[in-house]
Amino acid sequence: MIKVLIVDDSIVSRQLLKYIFYLSGDIEVVAEAKDGEEALEIIDDKKMPRPDIVTMDVEMPGLDGYETTKRILERLPLPIVIISNAMQYYSAEKAFRAMQAGALAAVGKPPGLGSPDFYEKAKELIDLVKKISGISVKARPSGARYKGPLDGAVNASPPATDQPPTPPLAAPPAQGQWKTWILHNQPDIVAIGASTGGPPAIQEILAALPSDFPLPIVVVQHIASGLAKNFAEWLDKTCSLHCKLAEDSEHLQPGIVYVAPDDRHVKVLQPGIVQLQRPRGGELIVPAAEVLFHSVAQGYGAGSVGILLSGMGRDGAKGLLELKKAGALTIAQDRESSVVYGMPGEAEKLGAAFCHAPPSAIAEILMELYYKRSMKKERTP
Numbered sequence: 001m002i003k004v005l006i007v008d009d010s011i012v013s014r015q016l017l018k019y020i021f022y023l024s025g026d027i028e029v030v031a032e033a034k035d036g037e038e039a040l041e042i043i044d045d046k047k048m049p050r051p052d053i054v055t056m057d058v059e060m061p062g063l064d065g066y067e068t069t070k071r072i073l074e075r076l077p078l079p080i081v082i083i084s085n086a087m088q089y090y091s092a093e094k095a096f097r098a099m100q101a102g103a104l105a106a107v108g109k110p111p112g113l114g115s116p117d118f119y120e121k122a123k124e125l126i127d128l129v130k131k132i133s134g135i136s137v138k139a140r141p142s143g144a145r146y147k148g149p150l151d152g153a154v155n156a157s158p159p160a161t162d163q164p165p166t167p168p169l170a171a172p173p174a175q176g177q178w179k180t181w182i183l184h185n186q187p188d189i190v191a192i193g194a195s196t197g198g199p200p201a202i203q204e205i206l207a208a209l210p211s212d213f214p215l216p217i218v219v220v221q222h223i224a225s226g227l228a229k230n231f232a233e234w235l236d237k238t239c240s241l242h243c244k245l246a247e248d249s250e251h252l253q254p255g256i257v258y259v260a261p262d263d264r265h266v267k268v269l270q271p272g273i274v275q276l277q278r279p280r281g282g283e284l285i286v287p288a289a290e291v292l293f294h295s296v297a298q299g300y301g302a303g304s305v306g307i308l309l310s311g312m313g314r315d316g317a318k319g320l321l322e323l324k325k326a327g328a329l330t331i332a333q334d335r336e337s338s339v340v341y342g343m344p345g346e347a348e349k350l351g352a353a354f355c356h357a358p359p360s361a362i363a364e365i366l367m368e369l370y371y372k373r374s375m376k377k378e379r380t381p
Contacts, residue, residue, distance in 0.1 A: 001026055001027065001028045002026060002027045002028065002052050002053065002129065002130065002133045003028055003030040003049055003050070003051045003052045003053075004021060004027055004028065004029050004030065004051055004052070004053055004054070004055060004129065005029075005030065005031045005032070005033065005039065005042060005043075005051035005053075005054045005055070006018065006029055006031075006032040006033070006054075006055050007032075007033045007035075007036070007038075007039040007054060007055065007056045007057060007060075007065075007068060008032075008033075008034070008055075008057040008060070008083065009034050009035055009057060009059075009060040009061060010057070011034070013057065013083075013109065014032050014034075016110060016112065016113070017029075017055060017083075017110070017125075018032070019113075020110060020122045020125055020126065021126070021129070023122060023126070024126045024129075024130075026130075027126065027129060027130070030048070030049045030051055031048055031049070031051065035060050035061060035062050035063065036060055036062055036063025036064065036065075036067060036068030036071070037062055037063060039054070039056075039063075039068055039072065040063075040068070040071055040072065040075075043072055043075055043076060043078075044075065050076070051078065052078075052079070052133045053078065053079045053080070053081065053129055053132060053133040054072065054078055054079070054080045054081070055080075055081050055083055055129070056068060056069055056080050056081065056082050056083060056098065056103065057083050057084075058082055058083070058084045058091055058094040058095050058098060059084075059085065059091055059094070064094060065082055065084075065094055065095070065098050066094050066097045066098040066101055069082070069098040069101045069102060069103050070098075070101040070102070070140070073101065073102040073137070073139070073140040074140055077136070077137040077138060077139045077140075078137060079104050079132045079133055079135050079137050080098070080102065080103040080104060080137075081103065081104065081105050081106070081107065081128060081129060081132055082095040082098045082099065082103045082105065082106040082107070083106075083107060083108075083109055084106055084107070084108060084109065084227075085108065085109055086107075086108030086109070086224065086225070086226035086227050086230065089230050089233055089234075092106075092227060092230035092231075092233075092234065093230070093234050093237075095227075096199055096200075096203075096230075096231065096234045099199050099200055100199075100200040100203070101140070102137065102138075102140050104132050104135060104137070104196055104197065104339060104340075105128060105132055105196060105224070106199075106223075106224060106227060107124070107125060107128060107224040107227075108121075108224055108225065108226045108227065110122060110125055124224075124225075128224075131312060132196075135196070135312075135339070135340055137339075138339075177354045177355070178329055178331070178354045178355050178365060179368075181329045181354065182329070182365075182368050182369060182372060185302055185303070185327075185329065186303070186372075186373070187215060187300075187302075187303050187304050187305050187328075187329065187369065188215065188272075188300055188303045188304065189215055189216055189217075189218065189252065189268065189272070189296060189300050189303070189304050189305070190215050190216070190217040190218070190304070190305045190307065190366065191217075191218050191220075191268070191292050191293060191296045191304060191305070191306050191307070191323075192205075192217065192218070192219045192220070192307045192308075192309065193219075193220045193221075193289025193290075193292060193293065193306075193307070193308050193309065193311075193315065193316035193319070193320075193343070194219070194220070194221050194222070194289075194308075194309035194310060194311055194343075195221070195222035195309075195310065195311025195312055195313065195315065195340070195342075195343060196222070196310060196311050196312050196339055196340045196342075197309070197310030197311065197338060197339025197340050198221050198222070198309050198310055198311055199221060199223075199231060201309045201310055201333060201337070201338075201359045202219060202221060202235070202309065202359075203234075203235060203238055203239070204359040204360065204363065205307075205359045205362050205363045205366070206235060206239040206241055206243070206257060207238060207239045207240075208360070208363035208364075208366075208367070209239070209240065209241055209363065209366060209367065209370070210240055210241075210370065211240040211241055211242075211255060212255055213241060213254070213255050213366070213370055214254050214255070214369075214370065214373045215254055215255075215305075215369070216252035216253060216254055216255075216256055216257075216258065216272070217241070217256070217257045217258070218246070218252070218257075218258045218260070218266060218268055218274075218292060218296075219257060219258065219259045219260065220260045220266060220287045220288065220289045220291075220292045220316075221259065221260070222285065222287075222311065222315070223262050224262070225262050225263065226262065227262060228245060228259060228260065228261050228262035229245050229261075231259060232244055232245045232257075232259040235257060235259070236257075239257070241255060241256065241257050242255065242256050242257065243256075243257040243259060244256065244257070244258065244259065245258075245259055245261055246258040246259060246260055246261065246266050246274050246276065247274065247276070248274060248275065248276040249273060249274065249275070250273070250274050251271075251272055251273055251274075252268065252272040252273070252274065258274060260287035260292070261276065261287070262286075262287070263279075263286060264276040264277060264278060264279070264286070264287060265277040265278075265279060265286060265287045265288055265291040265292070266287055266291070266292055267291060267292065267294075267295035268292070268295050268296055268299060268300075269295065269299055270299040270300075275295075277291070285313070285315050288315055288316075289308065289315045289316030289319055289343075290315055290316055290318060290319040291319075292319070293306055293316060293319025293320055293322060293323050294319050294322060296323065296328070297319070297322045297323045297325075297326040297328065298326075300326075300328070301326040301327050301328065302326065302327025302328060303328075304323060304326075304328040304329075305328060305329045305330075305331070305366070305369070306319070306320050306323040306324075306328050306329070306330045306331070307330075307331045307332070307362060308320045308330075308331070308332045308333065308343055308344055308347050308352075308353070309332075309333045309338070309343070309344065309359070310333050310337075310338040310339045310340050310341070310343070310344065311340055311342055311343035311344075312340050312342045312343070313342050313343060313346075314342070314343065314346045315343055316343050316347070317343060317346035317347040317349075317350055317352055318350065318352075320332065320347050320350075320352040320353060321347070321350045321351070321352035323352075324352055324353070324354070329354060330347075330352055330353045330354055331353055331354060331355055331356075331357060331362055331365060332344040332347040332348065332352070332353035332355075332356050333356065333357070333358065333359065333362070334356040334357055334358055335356070336358065337358035337359060344356065
């Protein structure tokens with residue numbers, strides 16, 4: 001049995017979640033808390049059974065879901081799933097902050113029993129809890145810095161100057177082949193695929209890039225229904241780059257991040273046109289990094305950069321290899337920084353990536369492209 005701690009200030013929501021987990025047959029609610037303080041008391045009580053996973057509301061009096069998540073993970077490395085009101089950006093923003101603090105996933109609040117979508121959404125939540133409960137979570141020491149919008153900081157564009165930008169003093173790890181690739185190629189697009197653990201990694205990469213980054217960036221992030229738009233808005237508010245939900249038939253523009261909707265595949269066709277594609281019946285992964293990477297490999301080849309980040313499963317690994325064979329620069333997140341090394345690990349098995357690196361180093365690699373393009377522009381008469 002999977003043991004669950006439910007944290008939610010609404011007794012109605014707690015009862016609904018308990019019923020949903022009862023339906024699973026193999027998920028047991030061992031404790032419930034009406035707020036963050038009570039949740040911490042349960043975690044600290046040695047007589048209470050230790051949960052395998054925590055479901056966390058984000059809107060609570062006193063300690064909200066973000067702060068409670070952070071404090072729980074300072075005590076125990078437990079998988080945490082955030083339950084948010086997907087229709088409200090304020091709630092969704094807190095969910096993404098909690099994911100930066102170490103929560104593994106976020107979903108919208110399930111509908112009531114009278115909803116025609118109840119059993120479908122209940123099954124989605126049950127499946128997610130079962131998958132997340134088996135993930136080994138890394139400890140978060142007290143006092144650790146949590147990067148991102150919690151500080152209210154947004155990276156500014158480099159100041160205007162008559163001199164070309166100064167490259168970083170220290171290059172990221174595993175230079176090898178990617179340095180040579182950058183020297184001889186000039187890409188036109190960046191494609192990113194991610195799943196569990198992806199949102200904070202994507203935000204860290206994008207927040208390090210200036211608003212005049214010269215390439216369009218297309219992102220596929222496996223995310224719960226209703227959260228893709230809020231994810232794009234959260235990225236837009238916490239990065240200098242303009243981030244938006246991708247729209248069918250729009251033309252890609254440099255310096256803009258296009259996030260795939262949560263119910264459509266996204267392809268990029270030449271000359272830089274977005275195509276949204278309805279999934280075929282029976283497809284389990286929508287949107288899929290494989291679909292994006294395949295279209296970029298076909299349309300751009302060596303004029304592209306493919307990045308595969310943290311996530312469960314295999315999505316994107318074969319597509320990343322296809323990109324590499326087409327001459328693209330391919331990068332995968334490293335094991336140490338990945339919340340789940342499933343997708344990057346599959347890419348490693350295939351030899352699909354030029355290098356494996358943490359998000360901060362991936363951002364530095366992208367900045368190398370920026371510096372190269374800027375210096376070439378400076379030299380052009």
